[in-house]
Amino acid sequence: MKVAIFPPNSLILADLVERKGHEALVLQKEIRKKVTDPEIDSPPFNITEEEPIKGLKYAAIEVPSGIRGRMAIFGPLIEEAEAAIIMEDAPYGFGCIGCARTNELSMYFLRKRGIPLLEIHYPNTRDGTMEVVNKINTFLDELKAKEA
Amino acid sequence: MSGNESKVTRMIILGPAAKISQSELVGKLHMLELPLTIKSTCYGSVIHGEEKDVLDAVSKIRKLDPPNIFTKDRGFPPGDPRRCRAKRGGAREGFHQLEKEFELLGYVGEALDCPEVVDLKEPGKISPEEFRKIAWECEK
Numbered sequence A: 001m002k003v004a005i006f007p008p009n010s011l012i013l014a015d016l017v018e019r020k021g022h023e024a025l026v027l028q029k030e031i032r033k034k035v036t037d038p039e040i041d042s043p044p045f046n047i048t049e050e051e052p053i054k055g056l057k058y059a060a061i062e063v064p065s066g067i068r069g070r071m072a073i074f075g076p077l078i079e080e081a082e083a084a085i086i087m088e089d090a091p092y093g094f095g096c097i098g099c100a101r102t103n104e105l106s107m108y109f110l111r112k113r114g115i116p117l118l119e120i121h122y123p124n125t126r127d128g129t130m131e132v133v134n135k136i137n138t139f140l141d142e143l144k145a146k147e148a
Numbered sequence B: 001m002s003g004n005e006s007k008v009t010r011m012i013i014l015g016p017a018a019k020i021s022q023s024e025l026v027g028k029l030h031m032l033e034l035p036l037t038i039k040s041t042c043y044g045s046v047i048h049g050e051e052k053d054v055l056d057a058v059s060k061i062r063k064l065d066p067p068n069i070f071t072k073d074r075g076f077p078p079g080d081p082r083r084c085r086a087k088r089g090g091a092r093e094g095f096h097q098l099e100k101e102f103e104l105l106g107y108v109g110e111a112l113d114c115p116e117v118v119d120l121k122e123p124g125k126i127s128p129e130e131f132r133k134i135a136w137e138c139e140k
Helices: A012-021 A025-036 A050-057 A065-080 A100-112 A126-148 B020-029 B051-061 B095-113 B128-139
Strands: A001-005 A024-025 A083-088 A116-121 B007-014 B037-040 B044-050 B067-076
Touching: A001 A012, A001 A025, A001 A065, A001 A100, A001 B007, A001 B044, A012 A024, A012 A083, A012 A126, A012 B067, A012 B095, A025 B067, A065 A100, A083 A100, A083 A126, A083 B044, A083 B067, A100 B020, A100 B095, A116 A126, A126 B095, B007 B020, B020 B037, B044 B051
Parallel strands: A001 A024, A001 A083, A083 A116
Antiparallel strands: B007 B044, B007 B067, B037 B044
């Protein structure tokens, strides 16, 4: 099953999803398409004026172009998702390079999709981490059971 | 750059309780004899190649110490001048995030070692009648 994770570049979430045999929809896969293209229109990355236009599908024209540009990359992953794991309160620097409004919008779209969703908080302690890992594994096992 | 589009990059990260070192990890990756670019790093290694070979290497390497070897996709190929620390100076983008997540990897490994099935339902409120019944039972 394709599982969207939030923050979309989290090592822990992506690793746990793959361990259970699901496909993690991570931001790096989308970024790879942009940076390994032989034609780089706008060095160093292939982020052009097209991205904020594509982002109009997810956010209104009044929304800053930075958010629309980020949504153009993360939006297709949300649409592809069959399940999602959202980890809130992750430290600054996680997610769409720390853009709080993009994070809010992405979480809103994931919740609105109506797919199986697990919401957890970023752990800071040993017990918290173990509980979060167990919750994620239980959620992923349930997904596998539903799939079978 | 031709042919690079089908190639993928993976970061292999060793947890703090890993039973193998970075150099051992790189040695083992070379021993797999897969057509991969392997780069040794402070957290483990970065491998780059065709998706099939990369996933094959990841599954074989994970078997060495399953709860303490973690992997993550990476968008940029290893040593890319747009990201490589050697060319730019300063910490690579994404390093601080990795550093923060590394703090929890030991606990994640522990949880993977002794898995438990937990209830995903949030604990809810109980009715006053039910609470009264529990209080009466406790008083007995």
